[in-house]
Amino acid sequence: MALKITVIGTGYLGATHAAAMAELGFEVLGLDVVPEKIEMLSRGKVPMYEPGLEELLRKHVAGIEGSTGRLRFTTSWEEVGEFGDVHFVCVNTPQKHGEYACDMSFVESAFAALAPQLRRPALVVGKSTVPVGSAARLAELLADLAPAGRDVELAWNPEFLREGFAVQDTLQPDRIVVGIGGERGEKLLREVYAIPIAEGSPFVVADYPTAELVKTAANSFLATKISFINAMAEVCEAADGDVAKLAEAIGHDERIGKKFLRAGIGFGGGCLPKDIRAFMARAGELGADQALTFLREVDSINMRRRAHMVELARETVGGSFLGQRVAVLGASFKPDSDDVRDSPALNVAGQIHLQGGQVTVYDPKGMENARRVFPTLTYAPSAPEACRGAHVVLHLTEWGEFRELDPAALAEVVAEPRILDGRNALDAAVWRAAGWTYRAMGRPRV
Ligand code: UDX
Numbered sequence: 001m002a003l004k005i006t007v008i009g010t011g012y013l014g015a016t017h018a019a020a021m022a023e024l025g026f027e028v029l030g031l032d033v034v035p036e037k038i039e040m041l042s043r044g045k046v047p048m049y050e051p052g053l054e055e056l057l058r059k060h061v062a063g064i065e066g067s068t069g070r071l072r073f074t075t076s077w078e079e080v081g082e083f084g085d086v087h088f089v090c091v092n093t094p095q096k097h098g099e100y101a102c103d104m105s106f107v108e109s110a111f112a113a114l115a116p117q118l119r120r121p122a123l124v125v126g127k128s129t130v131p132v133g134s135a136a137r138l139a140e141l142l143a144d145l146a147p148a149g150r151d152v153e154l155a156w157n158p159e160f161l162r163e164g165f166a167v168q169d170t171l172q173p174d175r176i177v178v179g180i181g182g183e184r185g186e187k188l189l190r191e192v193y194a195i196p197i198a199e200g201s202p203f204v205v206a207d208y209p210t211a212e213l214v215k216t217a218a219n220s221f222l223a224t225k226i227s228f229i230n231a232m233a234e235v236c237e238a239a240d241g242d243v244a245k246l247a248e249a250i251g252h253d254e255r256i257g258k259k260f261l262r263a264g265i266g267f268g269g270g271c272l273p274k275d276i277r278a279f280m281a282r283a284g285e286l287g288a289d290q291a292l293t294f295l296r297e298v299d300s301i302n303m304r305r306r307a308h309m310v311e312l313a314r315e316t317v318g319g320s321f322l323g324q325r326v327a328v329l330g331a332s333f334k335p336d337s338d339d340v341r342d343s344p345a346l347n348v349a350g351q352i353h354l355q356g357g358q359v360t361v362y363d364p365k366g367m368e369n370a371r372r373v374f375p376t377l378t379y380a381p382s383a384p385e386a387c388r389g390a391h392v393v394l395h396l397t398e399w400g401e402f403r404e405l406d407p408a409a410l411a412e413v414v415a416e417p418r419i420l421d422g423r424n425a426l427d428a429a430v431w432r433a434a435g436w437t438y439r440a441m442g443r444p445r446v
Contacts (some may be wrong), residue, residue, distance in 0.1 A: 330397025
């Protein structure tokens with residue numbers, strides 16, 4: 001009998017995981033506590049923008065014409081308990097208000113609601129990013145609260161998907177990491193991931209704490225890499241060097257590698273910033289805070305980039321934003337996503353607005369979310385509209401659409417052809433040839 005799978009929490013991670021499990025051939029039941037989300041997903045609609053996800057969902061959601069019918073959604077914990085052999089917990093763990101630590105309340109309530117419904121042998125698999133030590137504690141909680149007792153096992157299987165590539169990262173993961181408490185966990189997860197394993201994804205088996213740490217360590221490394229190149233950008237600015245050239249040159253060393261060396265306004269999103277902070281907080285609790293003090297520096301280098309972009313913009317418009325129109329291209333924290341959580345672009349836009357600038361924002365997909373977070377900014381329906389009458393244009397999220405803009409045509413609509421490239425992603429020579437003053441972070445002014 002094929003395994004039956006449930007997915008608890010249908011955000012970026014859960015919705016993608018549920019659709020991917022159906023794609024791998026399993027019967028899947030997704031649960032969320034927000035009825036509106038369940039209603040949307042049941043109609044084959046994805047509550048966020050993620051390339052390829054809606055297509056995958058519609059391929060499998062029951063009731064949609066031509067679908068396999070393998071994927072259904074519910075708000076009933078009882079139904080989930082009855083249905084599943086393997087339960088994936090995919091709820092989010094945001095940063096706590098006013099603290100570095102992560103807010104475990106969604107994980108806690110998911111486990112508390114699920115456990116009493118587990119009346120037969122089952123595997124619960126945590127995918128949420130949690131402080132190390134959580135899995136061991138949650139395993140005990142399951143054993144205490146589940147009617148099936150020790151027949152319920154826990155595994156921890158961190159998720160490494162990148163927004164914008166969520167479907168690909170879930171179906172062809174570059175590694176599958178499982179922290180297990182017993183043999184059954186490993187056996188069942190090898191069955192769940194049989195196809196990606198056969199296709200070559202490495203399967204790494206570890207204990208609970210190691211598996212939990214793999215996730216936070218990976219994100220800390222990535223954050224460090226970005227802040228490293230941004231620190232080099234600061235030095236390049238002081239020494240009149242070119243950080244893009246520097247990144248290219250050091251990237252040829254295979255031990256360093258080219259990826260994640262794009263200097264600019266830094267990292268944001270729902271993962272890297274809060275994960276490094278939660279990691280520091282947890283290390284503190286464990287008495288290992290010294291080991292991670294460097295992450296404090298990583299965080300502050302990153303936050304400095306946003307302030308630096310605001311300064312560059314202010315300098316460009318003559319020292320004060322008052323009466324100045326500022327066009328902001330990009331609101332999401334990265335391209336191909338509508339996610340504006342801790343978005344550097346929106347943060348810069350907000351700071352300039354608070355300093356008296358008249359900010360107009362355009363983003364291909366993130367407008368609705370941006371408007372919700374920053375209703376006081378002005379939003380334009382297209383890049384040229386956002387740039388109309390602008391005294392400076394800021395390129396803050398590197399959408400493909402912005403690289404395709406025609407600088408000559410755009411020069412006609414702005415008040416001053418001045419562009420600051422906060423992502424080092426535009427072709428400086430092309431913009432300069434069209435009459436623009438082009439400046440980028442960590443690069444010579446020319
Ligand atoms: C990240 C991890 O990559 C992923 O493995 C984990 O599961 C979740 O967190 P994500 O948040 O989707 O994924 O974004 P990512 O692609 O890592 O980018 C994070 C931020 O770093 C973005 O704001 C991006 O613009 C920025 N970034 C990335 C840079 O500033 N420079 C770079 O070179 C790369």
